Amino acid sequence: MKLGGWLLCCALAAAAPGAAQAVDAQPGAGLDQLLQLLAARRHGHVTFSEVQQLAVLDRPLQSSGELVYDAPDHLEKRTLQPRPETLILERGVLTVQRGARKRVLSLRDYPQIVPFVESIRATLAGDRASLERYFTVSFSGSLDQWTLELVPADAQLAHTVRDIRIAGERDELHTMEIRQTDGDASTLTIGAALNP
Amino acid sequence: MTRAGVAGSVIWALLALGAAAIIARANYTADLSAFLPRRASATQRLLVEQLREGPAAHLIIVAIEGADAATRAQASIALAARLRSNPAFIGVNNGDATQLERDREFLFAHRYLLSADVTPQRFTVSGLHAAIGDSLDLLGSPEGVLLKPLFTRDPTGEMLGIIDSLDASHSPHTSDGVWSSRDGARALLMVQTRGAGSDTDAQEAACQALRHSFAAAVAASPSARRAALRLAMSGPPVFAVAARDTIKTEVVRLSSISAALIGALLLAVYRSLPALAFTLVPVASGALAGVAAVALGFPAVHGITLGFGVTLIGEAVDYSIYLLIQNRSDFRRSVWPTVRLGMLTSVCGFTALLPSAFTGLSQLGLFSVAGLIAAALVTRFVLPAWLPQALSIRDLTAIGSWLAVALEKVRAMRIALVALPLLAGAALYLHRDALWNRDLAALSPIPAAEQNLYERLRADAGAPDVRYVTVASGADRETALEAAQALTARLRPLADAGVIGGFESPSAYLPAPATQRARQQSLPPAPELTARLAEALAGLPLEAERLKPFLADAERARTGPELSRADLEGTSLARAVDALLVRSDPGWSALVPLSAPGPGELSDEAIAKVRAALTWPVGPHAQLLDLKGEADRLYGGYLADAVQLALAGFGAIVLLLLIMLRSPGRVLRVVAPLALAVLAVAGLLVTFGHQLTILHVVGMLLIVAVGSNYALFFDRSAAQPGQGSLALTLASLAVANLATVIAFGVLACSSVPVLADLGSTVAPGALLALLFSALLARPAVDARAEGH
Numbered sequence: 001m002k003l004g005g006w007l008l009c010c011a012l013a014a015a016a017p018g019a020a021q022a023v024d025a026q027p028g029a030g031l032d033q034l035l036q037l038l039a040a041r042r043h044g045h046v047t048f049s050e051v052q053q054l055a056v057l058d059r060p061l062q063s064s065g066e067l068v069y070d071a072p073d074h075l076e077k078r079t080l081q082p083r084p085e086t087l088i089l090e091r092g093v094l095t096v097q098r099g100a101r102k103r104v105l106s107l108r109d110y111p112q113i114v115p116f117v118e119s120i121r122a123t124l125a126g127d128r129a130s131l132e133r134y135f136t137v138s139f140s141g142s143l144d145q146w147t148l149e150l151v152p153a154d155a156q157l158a159h160t161v162r163d164i165r166i167a168g169e170r171d172e173l174h175t176m177e178i179r180q181t182d183g184d185a186s187t188l189t190i191g192a193a194l195n196p
Numbered sequence: 197m198t199r200a201g202v203a204g205s206v207i208w209a210l211l212a213l214g215a216a217a218i219i220a221r222a223n224y225t226a227d228l229s230a231f232l233p234r235r236a237s238a239t240q241r242l243l244v245e246q247l248r249e250g251p252a253a254h255l256i257i258v259a260i261e262g263a264d265a266a267t268r269a270q271a272s273i274a275l276a277a278r279l280r281s282n283p284a285f286i287g288v289n290n291g292d293a294t295q296l297e298r299d300r301e302f303l304f305a306h307r308y309l310l311s312a313d314v315t316p317q318r319f320t321v322s323g324l325h326a327a328i329g330d331s332l333d334l335l336g337s338p339e340g341v342l343l344k345p346l347f348t349r350d351p352t353g354e355m356l357g358i359i360d361s362l363d364a365s366h367s368p369h370t371s372d373g374v375w376s377s378r379d380g381a382r383a384l385l386m387v388q389t390r391g392a393g394s395d396t397d398a399q400e401a402a403c404q405a406l407r408h409s410f411a412a413a414v415a416a417s418p419s420a421r422r423a424a425l426r427l428a429m430s431g432p433p434v435f436a437v438a439a440r441d442t443i444k445t446e447v448v449r450l451s452s453i454s455a456a457l458i459g460a461l462l463l464a465v466y467r468s469l470p471a472l473a474f475t476l477v478p479v480a481s482g483a484l485a486g487v488a489a490v491a492l493g494f495p496a497v498h499g500i501t502l503g504f505g506v507t508l509i510g511e512a513v514d515y516s517i518y519l520l521i522q523n524r525s526d527f528r529r530s531v532w533p534t535v536r537l538g539m540l541t542s543v544c545g546f547t548a549l550l551p552s553a554f555t556g557l558s559q560l561g562l563f564s565v566a567g568l569i570a571a572a573l574v575t576r577f578v579l580p581a582w583l584p585q586a587l588s589i590r591d592l593t594a595i596g597s598w599l600a601v602a603l604e605k606v607r608a609m610r611i612a613l614v615a616l617p618l619l620a621g622a623a624l625y626l627h628r629d630a631l632w633n634r635d636l637a638a639l640s641p642i643p644a645a646e647q648n649l650y651e652r653l654r655a656d657a658g659a660p661d662v663r664y665v666t667v668a669s670g671a672d673r674e675t676a677l678e679a680a681q682a683l684t685a686r687l688r689p690l691a692d693a694g695v696i697g698g699f700e701s702p703s704a705y706l707p708a709p710a711t712q713r714a715r716q717q718s719l720p721p722a723p724e725l726t727a728r729l730a731e732a733l734a735g736l737p738l739e740a741e742r743l744k745p746f747l748a749d750a751e752r753a754r755t756g757p758e759l760s761r762a763d764l765e766g767t768s769l770a771r772a773v774d775a776l777l778v779r780s781d782p783g784w785s786a787l788v789p790l791s792a793p794g795p796g797e798l799s800d801e802a803i804a805k806v807r808a809a810l811t812w813p814v815g816p817h818a819q820l821l822d823l824k825g826e827a828d829r830l831y832g833g834y835l836a837d838a839v840q841l842a843l844a845g846f847g848a849i850v851l852l853l854l855i856m857l858r859s860p861g862r863v864l865r866v867v868a869p870l871a872l873a874v875l876a877v878a879g880l881l882v883t884f885g886h887q888l889t890i891l892h893v894v895g896m897l898l899i900v901a902v903g904s905n906y907a908l909f910f911d912r913s914a915a916q917p918g919q920g921s922l923a924l925t926l927a928s929l930a931v932a933n934l935a936t937v938i939a940f941g942v943l944a945c946s947s948v949p950v951l952a953d954l955g956s957t958v959a960p961g962a963l964l965a966l967l968f969s970a971l972l973a974r975p976a977v978d979a980r981a982e983g984h
Binding site: 050052054056057058059060061063079082083085087094096098100101103105106108110112113116117160180182184186 | 332333334335336337338339341342344347348360369370371380692737738739742
C-alpha cells in the first residue's frame with residue numbers, strides 16, 4: 001500500500017479539482033493581443049526576487065534566484081538565496097528539489113498547488129484555455145503597461161487564493177502578486193534578463 | 197450365477213456402498229492449492245502462505261468505468277459506504293477524503309512516535325533551529341500551501357518527514373476526490389475481503405455482495421448518466437472463484453462429452469444397449485474407488501483431480517471392451533493375463549506419481565492406481581458373472597480382418613519408422629532453448645483475459661507486481677518489528693542513493709516499542725523544551741509565543757502511551773501493518789517490499805547491493821526473497837520432479853515387463869513402439885509451438901502406461917499364436933484405442949491448461965502407440981487365412 005503521495009495531498013484537507021466554469025470577463029482585444037504577444041516568446045531566462053508575508057511570521061521571507069522558461073510548458077524556478085531550491089514544472093508535473101530530497105507532484109493530484117504555478121506558466125505561454133479553466137481573467141491598461149487580474153473561478157481554488165495580479169510591459173512580466181484568503185501574500189519581482 | 201459370482205457381486209456392492217459413503221463425506225476444493233507444494237523450504241512456505249492466506253490473497257481491485265468522472269466518483273463513494281458496512285469486507289479504500297483524513301489524523305497525532313527524525317539531537321537548540329529553519333523555507337514554496345495549517349503545531353516538520361519516508365512512488369492518482377486510473381478513465385477501489393483466501397465459498401459470497409452493492413449504488417445514483425456505469429473487478433479472490441467455476445464446469449462438461457462420445461462409439465460397435473451398460477460398470481466402479489481413495493489419502497479432493505479422472509474412462513473402458521469383443525467364454529485364460537499385465541504396467545506408471553510434491557499429480561496418481569485396479573478386478577471377477585449367455589453383440593471379425601489386411605499393407609513401410617527418432621530429435625534440438633515452459637502461470641486455470649484485466653487494474657492502481665521482498669524475522673511481533681527497523685536503517689542509504697526506488701516497512705506505521713520509548717525520551721520535558729525553543733528561535737522571523745501548540749503536543753507525546761496495533765484500527769494503515777507483519781512458524785516475519793527506482797525491475801547490480809546490505813556482520817537476521825524467482829524455482833522443482841518420476845515410472849514398467857515376459861527381446865518389442873510414440877509426440881508438440889509443461893511430461897508417462905496394453909496384445913499374439921483370434925484382438929484394440937483417443941481428445945479441448953496439456957499429449961500418443969505397436973509386432977499367423 002502506497003500512502004505517501006496521497007497523504008501529502010491531504011496534509012491540507014483534500015481539495016477536489018472541479019470543472020471550473022470560465023466566465024468571460026470582457027477580455028476584449030487587449031487580452032487577445034497580449035496573449036498572442038506572450039505566446040510568440042519562446043524562451044526566457046531572468047533573475048527574480050520574492051517577498052512573502054506570512055501571518056505566522058514576524059518578518060517577511062525574502063528569496064531570490066533565476067527563472068527559466070521554454071515554451072510552452074517548461075518552467076524552472078531556481079531559488080539561490082537564502083537556500084537553494086529548484087522547482088521544475090513540466091507538462092503538469094512539478095518536481096521540487098531541495099538538498100538531496102526530490103519530490104515529484106502531479107498537478108492533477110494536487111489541485112491546491114495549481115493556482116500558484118499555472119497562473120505564471122499559462123500567462124507566459126499565452127495559454128488562454130488554461131488561464132480561463134482556473135481563473136476569471138481581467139485585463140487592464142495597455143500593451144505597453146498591462147495588468148492581468150486572475151480570480152479563481154473554482155470554489156476549491158478560491159478557498160486558498162483570493163486573487164493574483166500580474167503586471168508587465170509588452171511580452172515581459174514585471175511582477176506577480178498572490179494574495180491568499182488567510183491574508184498571506186507574496187510578491188515576485190522579475191529582474192534582468194540573463195541570456196539573449 | 198456361480199457361487200464365486202455371487203460372492204464377487206456382494207463384495208462389489210459392499211465396497212461400492214463404502215466408497216459412495218466416503219465420497220459423500222469428502223472435502224472438495226478447487227482453489228489453486230493443487231499447484232502448491234506439500235513440502236517446501238521455510239522461504240517457500242512463507243511464499244505459499246502469502247499466496248494462499250496473505251493479505252494479497254484477499255485483495256480485490258475494483259474499477260468503475262463509463263459515464264463521466266463526477267458520476268464515477270459519486271458511485272465510488274456510494275459503493276465504498278455500502279461495502280464498509282458489510283462484515284464480509286475488512287478494508288475498503290477508495291482514496292476519498294474521509295479515509296485520508298482519518299489516516300492523516302493518525303499520523304499527525306502520533307508524529308513524534310512515528311518519525312525517524314525524532315532523536316535527542318533534533319530537540320537541542322541547534323537541532324530545533326535547523327529544523328524550524330527548514331520548515332520556514334518550505335512555507336515559501338508552493339508545497340508550503342499544503343503545510344501551512346500545521347506549522348504552529350509541527351514547526352520541526354515531522355509530518356513531512358513521515359510522509360517522505362513512506363514510499364510515494366506508486367500511489368494511485370486522484371480524480372474528483374477519489375482514486376482513479378492514471379488516465380482518469382476509471383475510478384478505483386481497493387477492497388479486502390474477510391474470508392480466508394482458501395475459503396472459496398466466502399470469496400464467492402464477497403464477490404456477489406460486491407456486485408449487488410454496486411448495482412444498488414448505481415440505482416441510488418442521482419446522476420442522469422448512471423446507466424453507463426460499469427463494474428470491473430479483479431484480484432486473487434475473483435480468480436479463486438473463476439478458477440473453481442471453470443474447473444467445475446469443465447469437469448462436468450468434459451466428462452459428459454467423453455461419456456456421450458464413448459457411449460455412442462460403443463453402441464455403434466456393439467449394437468446392443470445392455471452390452472454398453474455392462475461396459476460402463478468397471479469404469480464407474482473405478483471412478484468410485486479412485487475418488488474414495490483420494491478422499492482417504494488427502495485432506496481434500498481437488499476438482500482438477502476429477503478432471504484428470506476423465507482419463508480413467510479412456511483406459512478402464514478398455515478392459516471391458518477386451519472382455520466383450522475378444523473371447524468371452526475363455527476370457528480368464530486367453531485375455532485376462534494380458535489385461536492384468538497391461539493394468540499392472542499402468543499402475544506402475546501411476547504409482548511413480550504418488551511421491552510427487554505437486555498435490556495435483558499425487559492425487560492423479562492415487563486416483564488412477566485405485567481406479568484401474570478396481571476396474572480390472574470388476575472386469576475379471578464381477579462382470580463375467582453378470583453377462584447373460586444370450587448377450588449378443590455385433591461380430592467384429594470382419595472389421596478385424598479388414599484391419600489385419602490394411603495393417604499388412606502398411607507394414608511394408610515400417611522401415612520409414614527409422615526416420616522418426618531422427619525427425620523428432622531434430623525438432624527437439626531446434627527448439628532446445630525454449631523446450632520447457634518454466635513459468636508457473638502456465639498451469640493457472642485463470643483465463644488470459646482475466647489475467648490481463650488484473651495486470652491492467654494493478655498498473656492503474658500503481659501497485660506494481662512486487663518481486664523483491666526483504667524479510668526480517670523475530671520470535672514475536674515486537675522483535676520482528678525491531679528487526680524490520682534495523683533492516684530499514686540499512687535500506688535507507690540505498691534508497692537515498694537511488695539504488696532502489698523505495699521500500700515499505702510495517703515499522704513505519706507501528707514502530708517497535710523500544711524505538712517508541714527512545715523517541716519519547718528524545719523529547720525534553722516541557723520547561724526544558726520551552727527554554728531551548730526560545731534560544732533556537734534567535735535569528736528566525738518567529739516568536740516562541742506562536743509555537744505554544746507545538747510545546748503542548750510534544751509534552752503530550754512524551755508522557756503519553758505507546759502506540760499499539762489497536763490504535764491503527766479504522767485507518768488504512770492497519771491493513772498495511774497486517775499485510776507486512778505476518779506470523780511465520782516459528783515466530784513472526786516483517787515483510788519489507790522493495791520497489792525499483794524506475795520502471796521495470798531492480799537490476800542485478802542493485803540486488804547485489806541489497807544482499808550486501810543485508811549481510812551486515814552484526815544485527816538481526818534478514819533475507820531477500822525473490823518472489824518470482826522463488827515461484828519459478830518451485831515450479832522448476834516440480835518439473836524436475838515430474839521428469840524424474842516419469843523416468844522412474846518408465847523404469848518400473850520395463851522392470852515389470854522383464855520379470856513377467858522373461859525375454860529382453862520381447863520387452864524391447866513392447867517398449868520400442870511406446871518410446872517412439874513418446875518421441876514423436878514430443879517432436880509434434882514443439883513443432884506446433886507448444887512449450888512443454890509438467891503435464892506434458894505426465895502425459896508421456898500415460899502414453900507408455902496406456903500404450904503398453906496394445907503392445908502386450910501384439911506380443912501375446914506373436915508369442916502364443918493359438919490364443920484368441922487375431923482379427924478380434926485387432927478389432928478390440930482399435931475400439932479401445934478410439935475410446936482412449938476420444939477421452940483425451942476431449943480433454944485437449946479444455947480451457948484449463950493442465951487438462952489441455954495432458955489431453956493434447958496422450959490423444960495423439962495413444963494413437964501412435966497402437967500404430968507403432970502394430971507395425972513393429974512380429975507377424976504371428978497369416979491374418980487373412982485366420983479371418984476367413
